Amino acid sequence: MTKKAFRPDVDAPRWTGGHTPYDIAKEGTIALLVVAILTIALATVFGSPDVPAVTIKRWSNTTPVDFAMTALSELSATSGSALYGAPYNHNAVGQQLGPLQLAKWVGVRIPINAVNDFVINPLESLPNQGALATDLQQWKQASTSQRNGWIADYTKAAAHLSFKSGNVVVTAANAGPVPVLINDLTQMARSGALDQNLVSHSGFYTTDYTLPLLFIADGSYLANLADLQHLKGTQWGMMNETGSYPGQAWLWLYTFWYQVPPFSQSGNADVLVWGFMMALTALLLLIPFIPGLRSIPRWSRVYRLIWSEHYRGLQPASGQGTRPSADRPATSRATGDITRPEA
Amino acid sequence: MSTTEIERQWTTRLRHRVAAKLPPEKLLPDTQPTYVSSWIYVFGVTTLAALVVVIATGCLLAIRGPQWWHESDIGHFVNSLHLWSVEIFFFAMVIHLWGKFFMAAWRGGRALTWMTGVVTFVVSILTAFTGYVSQTNFDSQWISTQAKDGINATGGGAFFNVLNLGQMLMWHIVLLPIGAVALTVLHVLLVRVKGVVPPFASTNEVES
Secondary structure, three states, X not given: OOEEEOOOOOOOEXXXXXXXXXXXXXXXXXXXXXXXXXXXXHHHHHOOOOOOOOOHHHXXXXXXXXXXXXXXHHHOOOOOOOOOOXXXXXXXXXXXXXXXXXXXXXXXXXXXXXXXXXXXXXXXXXXXXXXXXXXXXXXXXXXXXXXXXXXXXXXXXXXXXXXXXXXXXXXXXXXXXHHHHHHHHHHHHHHOHHHHHHHOOOOOOOOEOHHHHXXXXXXXXXXXXXXXXXXXXXXXXXXXXXXXXXXXXXXXXXXXXXXXXXXXHOOOHHHHHHXXXXXXXXXXXXXXXXXXXXXXXXXXXXXXXXXXXXXXXXXXXXXXXXXXXXXXXXXXHHHXXXXXXXX | OOHHHHXXXXXXXXXXXXXXXXXXXXXXXXXXXXXXXXXHHHHHHHHHHXXXXXXXXXXXXXXHOOOHHHHOHHHHHHHHHHHHHHHHHHHHHHHHHHHHHHOOOOOOOOHHHHHHHXXXXXXXXXXXXXXXXXXXXXXXXXXXXXHHHHHHHOOHHHOOOOOEHHHHHHHHHHHHHHHHHHHHHHHHHXXXXXXXXXXXXXXXEEEO
């Protein structure tokens, strides 16, 4: 028989002490009943939040100027989505984890062309286009420099963009078809047609809301509503939900890193936080094999609180010797003591 | 068929192995070591009980589809049950996890039990997250448009598109629950095979 040293953070001592009756089926049933009753009580008292989804129709009717400016950013390919990079397009390198350009390496898997997907294609889908058809044709036949010239002129004038009598009002004489495109897209949005167009591009049945969500997120309306609900990233938003509900409280550590340097000051915050959380998760997973980390429970002595009844039972009567501990094992079987290690 | 032939069957061998690893008295014990008497043990079974309620209320929501709870008071109440059972599930699970950490519950050949528990925790977080982005309301819009940046930055967004409701809903109600339940079953079976970890007590040597 070979023997090896007992490793207190790896090996468990063999239990040779007593046993007590334990009705696992009864305990499970009681736990289920208690949890069910507690759930019903919490649901009855607190309910659950359900703030209706933002629609492009609502956004463009509530803040038409914000919508029109967002539409302009899509047409000029300067919006967040247009300049996102992978997986939507090649217009940015994306975030980097040191030398690793993970998103770029994976590539464009959900191709999005902001100009066409958010502006030109929806407008082309409109029936009875009339003057719009001419303007769309003008846009499509123009050179890149011509388009950029129109966009520059409109963007300059858009500092004074307003919405009056149901129309986007901009004084931009050299903006070519851009005023018509922006105004008609705004009208389309206000009618609700743009909501439907952006989800129906792949056919009648659809469950993919990538396009409308990106478009909405490019504007300020959604973020302003989130700000009112204290949901923004700087407000620990990812783990919260509308109202005073606990939300995803279990994401507190993930959200915490966004609030502190260097993550809060980095342009690569997302990938840095993800990488850091993956490393922490790996540590948690592999604790049993990591010297030092696996000793923390024994060093902390919290286990004495957890098993306080057990350790009290090991205490000898007054004057009968020293108190047993993890470092000084007891020997009395009568008290349910541990004398031999598990193999 | 000879007895030898029967003994060589895969089924017979499998039965013998299962019976040796997990005899009925281990699978459903009627006694426990005396040290299994602490408030902390409540949270393991509470997590399991909450998981049952989470799945039951999720199934109720599934019957009428993802829009039902917006249109019906009963549906909204079932959604509230689902939400709060999830909150109880995570509350109990986190305490269970930290309790097991401070018990160093991986000792005595229980590392796989610990690891299945950690992976179950991670899968549960993913399951809850996909639920939050599948609510089809303002919360799901905001959470998904924010979360996309994190996942896209890792390259994962190319395959796991949080803005795609259909994909997220399928992960939430099919793939991830199957994973979470399978891992939970494995975790519990490992607990039953190896037993509850004993308290710390040093000894000089361990037999091999």
